Amino acid sequence: MRPTAKDLAEAAGVSLATIDRVLNERPNVSPKAAKSVAEAIERIGFVRNPAAVALARNKTYRFRFVLPTSGDQYLSEMIARVGEAREAARGDSTEVEVARIAMNDPHPVAKYLTGIDHDELDGVAVMAPESPQVRDALLRLVERGVKVVQFLSGQERLESADYVGVDNFAAGATAGKIVGRFIGERRGKIVVVSETMMALDSIQRRLGFDSIINARFPQLQCLPSLETYADERRAELIIQRTLQHNPDTVAVYVLSSEARIPLTAVWNAQDTRPLTIVAHERTPFSEQALLDERIDAVIAQDPGHAVRSALRIMRARSDHRELLASQERIRIEVLLKENLQFA
Numbered sequence: 001m002r003p004t005a006k007d008l009a010e011a012a013g014v015s016l017a018t019i020d021r022v023l024n025e026r027p028n029v030s031p032k033a034a035k036s037v038a039e040a041i042e043r044i045g046f047v048r049n050p051a052a053v054a055l056a057r058n059k060t061y062r063f064r065f066v067l068p069t070s071g072d073q074y075l076s077e078m079i080a081r082v083g084e085a086r087e088a089a090r091g092d093s094t095e096v097e098v099a100r101i102a103m104n105d106p107h108p109v110a111k112y113l114t115g116i117d118h119d120e121l122d123g124v125a126v127m128a129p130e131s132p133q134v135r136d137a138l139l140r141l142v143e144r145g146v147k148v149v150q151f152l153s154g155q156e157r158l159e160s161a162d163y164v165g166v167d168n169f170a171a172g173a174t175a176g177k178i179v180g181r182f183i184g185e186r187r188g189k190i191v192v193v194s195e196t197m198m199a200l201d202s203i204q205r206r207l208g209f210d211s212i213i214n215a216r217f218p219q220l221q222c223l224p225s226l227e228t229y230a231d232e233r234r235a236e237l238i239i240q241r242t243l244q245h246n247p248d249t250v251a252v253y254v255l256s257s258e259a260r261i262p263l264t265a266v267w268n269a270q271d272t273r274p275l276t277i278v279a280h281e282r283t284p285f286s287e288q289a290l291l292d293e294r295i296d297a298v299i300a301q302d303p304g305h306a307v308r309s310a311l312r313i314m315r316a317r318s319d320h321r322e323l324l325a326s327q328e329r330i331r332i333e334v335l336l337k338e339n340l341q342f343a
Helices: 005-012 017-021 031-044 050-055 073-092 108-113 130-143 168-183 200-216 232-245 260-269 285-292 303-318 337-342
Strands: 061-068 093-100 124-128 147-151 162-164 187-192 221-222 249-254 276-280 297-300 332-336
Touching: 005 031, 005 147, 017 031, 061 147, 061 232, 061 303, 073 093, 073 168, 073 187, 093 108, 093 303, 093 337, 108 130, 124 303, 130 147, 162 303, 168 187, 168 200, 168 221, 168 249, 168 276, 168 332, 187 200, 187 232, 200 221, 200 297, 232 260, 260 276, 260 285, 285 297, 285 337
Parallel strands: 061 093, 061 124, 124 147, 147 162, 187 221, 187 249, 249 276, 276 297
Antiparallel strands: 297 332
């Protein structure tokens, strides 16, 4: 039979109360007692049963997704998937909620995160742009015992928090390979559009995209990134001017997750020249654009998988369990008109 907490206490030569404090990382445990318990765990093969502990204590896990207020169809899709997960998690003593805050200024974001305490939440999944202020606030959350998941967009050098999402460098490189192959031998320029280049995912996608274009398709030139800031008027203006000033443009790459605003601007400004277009994320807009052959390919990640993975990671970290890495790997999907109905 599996060793019990009582067996562990006997093997370590300490009380059950000390075992409880060590396993749950509570204070007032001497280094000597902690070492004895750790050695006894290895010696007798003790495996903590977090589900039984939670049930015995009538524990409810509290997890929150912190998402931006600004967004379009992809954000709506993400919120819908969180709603599905919330309903499924209720039967597992887990409460899931969504908080939406403005992400354009890192200081209020950091202030919001600083106000979260372990007594309030067990874990947070945060979708926020890269900035020193946000990164420091997330580190302080980890120090206070809150389990942190960087959700789809992470912070550089934040190794103490988990990350859920695709490898964005690889996603950008995939887009570069598709654009280069679709264009063929034609020479010309590529317009690259992002909502903001403050986001680490945008930076990594751009780096991946450029690495492939520069190395394998020397006849193509990537223009500097255009930032729309999710503003339709700005998108119309800067994209129209860019296409007018670069009549040899042969492709458009939209590297942010919301493609409706920039691509609508592209189509409004486009003349008779053929353009290869690649965007990110599956939404009703990008699906229809694929079917209409106005987009050549979409690089996507499953939002439902991402939400479920974030919840599994926060729960496992709360229970001090190891993760199953293969289960949490978010895969890069390439959608074309021809495979859309099967994807």
